Amino acid sequence: MRAPTLRPRDTGAPEVGTEFVPIGEVARNEAPRATIDPDRSLSWLRRALPVMRSHQGIFITALVLSFLGLVLQVQIPNLLNHAIDNSIQKHTVPLSHYVWWVVGLGVAGAIAGYFSRLFLFETAYDIEYDLRNIIYEHLTKMSFSFYDRVQSGQLISRANSDIRSVQMYMTFAPMILVQCSIAVVAFIFMLSISVPLAFIAMATMPFVYLTGVKMRKSMFPVSWLIQSRLADVATIVDENVNGVRVVKSFAAEEQQLRALQGAAGRLQWGYIKDADLRARFTPLVQNLPQVGLALVLLFGGYMVIHGTLGIGAILAFNAYLLMLQAPFMMLGMLIMMGQRAAASADRIYEIIDERPTVTDKPDAVDLVDCRGEVRFSHVDFAYSADVERLVLADFDLHIAPGETVALVGRTGAGKSTVARLLNRFYDVRHGSIEIDGHDVRDLTLASLRANVGVVLDEPFLFSVSVRDNIAYGKPSATLEEVEAAARAAGAHEFISHLDDGYETVVGERGYTLSGGQRQRLAIARTLLVNPPILVLDDATSAIDVQVEQMIHASLRVQMQGRTTLIVAHRLSTISLADRVVLLDQQKVVADGTHAELLESTPLYAEVLAQAAEFEAEAAREEAPAPESETPGGNGHGPGGNGHGPGGNGWGPQ
Numbered sequence: 323m324r325a326p327t328l329r330p331r332d333t334g335a336p337e338v339g340t341e342f343v344p345i346g347e348v349a350r351n352e353a354p355r356a357t358i359d360p361d362r363s364l365s366w367l368r369r370a371l372p373v374m375r376s377h378q379g380i381f382i383t384a385l386v387l388s389f390l391g392l393v394l395q396v397q398i399p400n401l402l403n404h405a406i407d408n409s410i411q412k413h414t415v416p417l418s419h420y421v422w423w424v425v426g427l428g429v430a431g432a433i434a435g436y437f438s439r440l441f442l443f444e445t446a447y448d449i450e451y452d453l454r455n456i457i458y459e460h461l462t463k464m465s466f467s468f469y470d471r472v473q474s475g476q477l478i479s480r481a482n483s484d485i486r487s488v489q490m491y492m493t494f495a496p497m498i499l500v501q502c503s504i505a506v507v508a509f510i511f512m513l514s515i516s517v518p519l520a521f522i523a524m525a526t527m528p529f530v531y532l533t534g535v536k537m538r539k540s541m542f543p544v545s546w547l548i549q550s551r552l553a554d555v556a557t558i559v560d561e562n563v564n565g566v567r568v569v570k571s572f573a574a575e576e577q578q579l580r581a582l583q584g585a586a587g588r589l590q591w592g593y594i595k596d597a598d599l600r601a602r603f604t605p606l607v608q609n610l611p612q613v614g615l616a617l618v619l620l621f622g623g624y625m626v627i628h629g630t631l632g633i634g635a636i637l638a639f640n641a642y643l644l645m646l647q648a649p650f651m652m653l654g655m656l657i658m659m660g661q662r663a664a665a666s667a668d669r670i671y672e673i674i675d676e677r678p679t680v681t682d683k684p685d686a687v688d689l690v691d692c693r694g695e696v697r698f699s700h701v702d703f704a705y706s707a708d709v710e711r712l713v714l715a716d717f718d719l720h721i722a723p724g725e726t727v728a729l730v731g732r733t734g735a736g737k738s739t740v741a742r743l744l745n746r747f748y749d750v751r752h753g754s755i756e757i758d759g760h761d762v763r764d765l766t767l768a769s770l771r772a773n774v775g776v777v778l779d780e781p782f783l784f785s786v787s788v789r790d791n792i793a794y795g796k797p798s799a800t801l802e803e804v805e806a807a808a809r810a811a812g813a814h815e816f817i818s819h820l821d822d823g824y825e826t827v828v829g830e831r832g833y834t835l836s837g838g839q840r841q842r843l844a845i846a847r848t849l850l851v852n853p854p855i856l857v858l859d860d861a862t863s864a865i866d867v868q869v870e871q872m873i874h875a876s877l878r879v880q881m882q883g884r885t886t887l888i889v890a891h892r893l894s895t896i897s898l899a900d901r902v903v904l905l906d907q908q909k910v911v912a913d914g915t916h917a918e919l920l921e922s923t924p925l926y927a928e929v930l931a932q933a934a935e936f937e938a939e940a941a942r943e944e945a946p947a948p949e950s951e952t953p954g955g956n957g958h959g960p961g962g963n964g965h966g967p968g969g970n971g972w973g974p975q
Contacts, residue, residue, distance in 0.1 A: 374449060381493070454485055519625065622635070874898055
């Protein structure tokens, strides 16, 4: 059975009243029940309370069961006191009576403890799930300008280790406080046995509190420093893994190792300082209750000798104090967790509190029945607000529906910037960009980007199958549709020779494929969506001339009835265009056919000559192996274009 082919877009009149229907998948995961409080004046914990309150039912149950189990444990020393007095000394009650009570309380406490910990961990992972979804959803809404200046390693660290620190404190701190609250219940039992001895036993508690306050104040800045330096290490590792080809091509392993050692050394200093502070304060917090034990033995023993207190009471007091040691030992850990969580929360809120610069207006409308008319009017743009030099200045361009226009200019002239402004990766500083008479700022981002398909100069592939990469914009596409898109992009032949064909899983970022193969998959991915406006940002730069000619033959068919904007360097790519626009000095300086510009504009011939010279030089430097067999054979390493802030490929060209 013959596979279907992609057809050019219908140029007939659009239907009236059609609604925009997204073709991407709708999220099926359970959304967080609550989010972070946006009020920045609140403490970090109060801002996170809505997330905790959304799970309050199961969380409160866990705390109540924990408290119940501790209350049952507190009964045992009191039973021990009565057993010694009534069964061993006075022989008025059988000893088995108290033995069965102790066994029963132990079993009941174990059951309560089991369900308490089960519900506690369930709450902990629910809160972690919510926090991860909240921060990831926020990251998906952030504009490209945010990613231009923020390191990916910092984001990864905040979305992983920082979230874990906050989650641990939010769930386990209340549990530790409940366990420490058993001191109140134990104190009540102590009072019932002997009021003076109870106050003597608890005499050290105020000193434990003061030591904890001092420990908390000392540890906060160190905890913040540790979380920050953890992110620095994560950034270096992330960049070296993603840029491993660049590192190895320059034999810079030792250089990067020294950079990592420096970051790890600074992190080590923070951990050592943290350990030093804990070594100073934790022993005091943990061992001050033992001073109370010594006081009980001293004064309680004196009272027993003088007959004012029974031996069973001394043993009960000792059991209570030993029981209180574990919660107070955890108190030091609670303080440490609290300071680390506070530092982590501050770092998370730095991201959540930042607002995207490119958003839908409240009255934004969907772009439907797109004809493909594009108009740039007096556009001024710069990638950073504090940059005086504009990338585009008073830029004007009109593209008629179904027309193919090539943008030509020197490196840095703003060609790729024009392409990225069209589907609103960034907003213009002045002027306007219109599609079918609608300012792009008045359109919903989802409908705008569904109608404007972009193939970037450095394509990104996911670590999934070839089929899933091509169907990324249309997950419901059939295999026949995927194959048709691959044929249109000239990719079907090399895909067929892969081990598993369309089910072959590409490596990290697609680097198991050559640069030209990645570009062809990116073209297929966009063609499958079949957008009415197509932007090719130097999309065939890594493809050899013979393969490019086959792709162009297919693209000519695909571009019929489709508005196409081509960022071009090669003469062969320019030949696809109906009209050529020359950019220089941040604006259009010439507009016409290729032949007209060659005849009338010397700058146009100069730009083409420079591009041809650069391409020839690059070809001489490449390995002799054919492009289809040499991964990355175009010589373009990851991030090798060096365009834009942070070198991630989003800057001006």
